[in-house]
Amino acid sequence: MSLKEELKLKKGFDIVEHEAALNVYFTAACLKKRADAFFKSFSLTDVQFNVMMLLVYQAGPEGGLSQAQLSDMMLVNRANITTLIDRMEKAGFVIRTSDSADRRTNIIRLTAKGKNFYTKAEPYYDQQIKKMMTGLNQSEQKKLISTLEKVRAGLKE
Amino acid sequence: MSLKEELKLKKGFDIVEHEAALNVYFTAACLKKRADAFFKSFSLTDVQFNVMMLLVYQAGPEGGLSQAQLSDMMLVNRANITTLIDRMEKAGFVIRTSDSADRRTNIIRLTAKGKNFYTKAEPYYDQQIKKMMTGLNQSEQKKLISTLEKVRAGLKE
DNA sequence: TTAAAATTGTTAATATATAAACTATACACA
DNA sequence: TGTGTATAGTTTATATATTAACAATTTTAA
Secondary structure (H helix, E strand, O other): OOHHHHOOOOOOOOOHHHHHHHHHHHHHHHHHHHHHHHHHOOOOOHHHHHHHHHHHHHOOOOOOEEHHHHHHHHOOOHHHHHHHHHHHHHOOOEEEEEEOOEEEEEEEEEOHHHHHHHHHHHHHHHHHHHHHOOOOOHHHHHHHHHHHHHHHHHHOO | OOHHHHOOOOOOOOOHHHHHHHHHHHHHHHHHHHHHHHHHOOOOOHHHHHHHHHHHHHOOOOOOEEHHHHHHHHOOOHHHHHHHHHHHHHOOOEEEEEEOOEEEEEEEEEOHHHHHHHHHHHHHHHHHHHHHOOOOOHHHHHHHHHHHHHHHHHHOO
16 A cells, blocks of 8 residues: 555655655554554563663673763664663663773663563564564565665765 | 674574574664664654655645554554654644544644755655665665565564 | 873653554444 | 434643754863
């Protein structure tokens, strides 16, 4: 179904670039909504889950990541990390620790609660994301990935 | 460049579905950031521009759209439209009018200021979106559109 | 060594989004 | 006609995101 049909628009799109960009945008929104619904049963959000995933798989030698690293890996503003980590700290999933090498820096670490939670939730997430992407086969997904890489490359200029 | 490289991750992605979904998500975020930067010079946001575009091209016989219609066309919650239209009303771009056919309903209309603004801004937007999508040729864009349609179709189940 | 430039995390203000609950209104059905 | 259900928009609280400005700290360059 075309986006025009899905959004029930009277008039379609004259410029294919505009249509392509809107398709990316709204597909992401649909993915996010579906993910949000999934994570709701775990009482956290997709963004918080992403933080945990980053801490599990991308932690440095200090056993965590700095807020600046998190903001870089999530493509969001540093200011946003503050309240995000506040909420996750409050929920008991992460702690802020000081960095012995740099007094400006916090190292964000998963708590035992956070680790346990993540370990339990990950298989369910894996299952869910596979379900979510059943519209494409493996080869189509790989092609989509490389196409979107091209889009992003074109944005860098 | 792969997402792993862009985000400077130590560890890549084990599940291609996850990688594909993240590519959609982050590409949309990159598009949005670029669009935000563009619209900043016009002192409005991409979401507000989208509202204006919808009012110009999708208005009904009453010369506008209801808030519920806008929320459907934008795939966002009705509650979100309230404050969005508040801000646009405050900026003088739109007005809320009553709907003679249904006393619960507001019809959102562009003001003369809003119409003039949109008419001036649209050609610049067209130019900009073409520039933003230069990573793909026309055929690749059409292929991307149909792939994303498949993703969304798979999400409906 | 010193001063300038860069980086880290926070704060405050703003924008976009969600959910739940509500009132008023409209619709559907018996 | 009356009752139950659905819808429109708002309010409140919460989450995610941006910007600009700031103080503390670190890095860079002269």
